[in-house]
Amino acid sequence: MTGCAAISNMTTKMRPSELTRRLGLAVGALIAMALPAVAGLCEKRDFEGAPYAVCTVAAADQDKLRLWLDGPDGQVLGDFRAVRDMLDDGEVLGFAMNAGMYHADYSPVGLFRSDGTERGEVVTVGGGGNFGMRPNGVFCVGARAPFQVIESRRFAKVRPDCRLATQSGPMLVIEGDLHPRFLPDSDSRYIRNGVGVSRDMETAWFVISDRPVTFHEFARFFRDELQARNALYFDGSISRLYAPAINRADWGRRMGPIIGLVERS
Numbered sequence: 702m703t704g705c706a707a708i709s710n711m712t713t714k715m716r717p718s719e720l721t722r723r724l725g726l727a728v729g730a731l732i733a734m735a736l737p738a739v740a741g742l743c744e745k746r747d748f749e750g751a752p753y754a755v756c757t758v759a760a761a762d763q764d765k766l767r768l769w770l771d772g773p774d775g776q777v778l779g780d781f782r783a784v785r786d787m788l789d790d791g792e793v794l795g796f797a798m799n800a801g802m803y804h805a806d807y808s809p810v811g812l813f814r815s816d817g818t819e820r821g822e823v824v825t826v827g828g829g830g831n832f833g834m835r836p837n838g839v840f841c842v843g844a845r846a847p848f849q850v851i852e853s854r855r856f857a858k859v860r861p862d863c864r865l866a867t868q869s870g871p872m873l874v875i876e877g878d879l880h881p882r883f884l885p886d887s888d889s890r891y892i893r894n895g896v897g898v899s900r901d902m903e904t905a906w907f908v909i910s911d912r913p914v915t916f917h918e919f920a921r922f923f924r925d926e927l928q929a930r931n932a933l934y935f936d937g938s939i940s941r942l943y944a945p946a947i948n949r950a951d952w953g954r955r956m957g958p959i960i961g962l963v964e965r966s
Contacts, residue, residue, distance in 0.1 A: 741946070742756055742757070742758075742795045742796055742944070742946050742962065743755065743756040743757075743795075743796050743942075743944040743946045743947050743949075744757075744946075744947065745911075745947055746926065748921075748922045748925075748926045749918065749921070749922075751910060751911075751912055751914055751918060751922075752910070752911040752912060753908055753909065753910055753911060753922060754908070754909050754911060754942055754944060754947060754949065755906055755907070755908050755927075756795075756796040756798075756906070756907040756908075756942075756944060756962070757904060757905075757906055757907075758848075758904070758905045758906075758907070758962060759903065759904055760847035760848070760903040760904070762962065763842055763843060763847045763848065763905075764843075765795075765962045765963055765964060766842055766865060766905075766960065766961070766962055767815070767816075767865070767960070767961060767962075767963055768800060768813070768814075768815040768816075768865040768866075768867060768958060768959070768960050769784055769787075769815065769958070769959045769960075769961070770807070770808075770809065770813060770815070770820065770957065770958050770959070772787050773787065777807040777955070777957070778959060779807065779955035779956055780952065780955060780956065781794070781797050781941075781943040781950060781951075781952075781959070784797055784943075784959055784961060788963060791965055791966050792963050792964070792965060792966070793963065793964045793965070793966045794943065794961055794962075794963060795946075795961070795962040795963065795964050796907065796942070796943055796944045796945075796946070796961055796962055797942075797943040797959055797960065797961030797962075798894055798907055798909060798935070798940070798941065798942045798943070798959070798960060798961070799894065799935060799936055799939065799940060799941055799956045799957070799958065799959060800840075800867045800869075800896075800935055800958040800959055800960035801813070801867040801868060801869040801935055801936070801957065801958045802831070802832050802869055802870075802935075802936055802957070803956070803957025803958065804957075807955065807956070807957040808820065808821065808957065809821050809867070809868070809957055809958050810824070810832050810868070810869075811823060811824040811832070811837075811839075811853075811867075811868030811869070811870075812824075812839055812856075812866055812867065812868040813866070813867055813868070813958055814863055814864075814865060814866040814867075815865055816864060816865070821868075823839065823853055823856055823857045823868060824837075824853065824868065825853050825854045825857050831870060831871060831934060831936075831937070832869065832870045832871075833870065834870055834871035834880070834882060835853075835870070835871070836852045836853065836854070836870075836871065836872050836875060836880070837852075837853050837868065837869065837870020837871050837872060837933075838850050838851055838852050838853055838856070838868070838869070838870065838871075838872040838931070838933045839851050839853060839856045839863075839866050839867065839868045839933075840865075840866065840867050840868075840869070840896050840898075840905075840933050841856070841861055841863035841865070841866045842863060842864050842865040842866070842905075843862075843863060843864035843865065844861035844862045844863040844864070845861065846902035846903075847902060847903055847905075848898045848899075848902050848903070848904070848905040849861070849863075849898060849902055849931070850872065850896065850897070850898050850931035850932060850933045851931075852872065852875070853868060853870070856868075865960070867958050867960065869895075869933055869934055869935050869936070870933070870934060871916075871934055872931065872932065872933055872934070873895055873897070873916070873919060873920040873923055873924075873932035873933060873934050874897065874920055874923050874924045874929050874930070874931055874932040875931060876930065876931065877924065877930060878924075879917065879920045879921070879924060880916070880920060883915075883916045883917040883920055884915075884916075884917060885917050887915040887916065887917060888915075889915060889916070890913035890914055890915055891913050891914070891937035891938045891940075892909065892910055892911075892912070892913055892914075892937060892938060892940050893909070893910050893914060893916075893919045893934065893936075893937040893940055894907075894908060894909040894910070894935045894936060894937075894940035894941075894942070895907075895908055895919065895923070895932055895933055895934045895935045896908070896932065896933050896935065896960075897923040897927055897929030897931070897932035897933075898929060898930055898931050898932070899927075899928070899929060899930060900928065900929075900930040902930070906923070906927050906929065907960070908922065908923065908927075909940055909941075909942045910922075910940075916934070919934075920932065939953065939954050939956065941953055941956070943961070
């Protein structure tokens with residue numbers, strides 16, 4: 702299972718991992734500037750002095766969301782370029798980000814469902830690592846409401862007919878409250894990404910922090926800045942975003958599940 706390696710405070714000599722990340726952001730920005738962008742889809746925001754990137758999807762565009770793992774050849778896609786390469790003529794990738802944790806072979810940890818294809822099963826037991834920090838949850842698109850983040854044990858009982866579903870953990874916001882295990886004074890900081898859903902379940906926000914933040918800080922961004930009813934953590938440290946509207950095309954280690962929005966050009 703992917704995890705988050707510890708990130709220490711910045712010193713006068715930049716660590717190789719941080720240097721690589723910054724070089725990746727710079728190169729990705731140059732790549733993104735040459736790619737078609739969907740105006741207004743993603744934006745930069747600040748909260749409590751920390752920068753974030755937010756991509757907003759409204760209910761009217763829920764059918765444009767896609768969830769990927771393998772390509773037509775059955776091989777794991779692994780990065781944003783492979784996703785773009787498999788799109789049909791006239792299709793444009795508006796944004797994309799990693800969408801959940803995965804095993805060493807890139808298979809998803811927990812449930813993965815994409816337009817009739819299902820991999821893995823809902824995991825309801827607790828365990829080690831962030832995924833096992835219950836309550837964890839499932840991001841669901843297209844079942845009764847446009848967008849939902851559903852606690853995993855409840856999901857297993859209800860079995861909603863989601864068009865897209867990806868399980869991860871922990872939940873960040875639970876019916877308006879922060880996850881009870883998050884500590885305000887934690888020193889565990891990572892680049893983190895996740896998804897939040899509005900109270901009316903008509904809007905989904907896909908968010909990545911642009912500097913290392915704690916779980917408590919990241920969850921407060923969803924609850925206090927976005928007013929999310931529920932939010933789900935996708936991952937940390939490997940978290941990456943493709944968003945040409947804000948000149949982002951992050952690159953780095955290969956990924957498992959990837960979620961994104963596809964427009965017609």
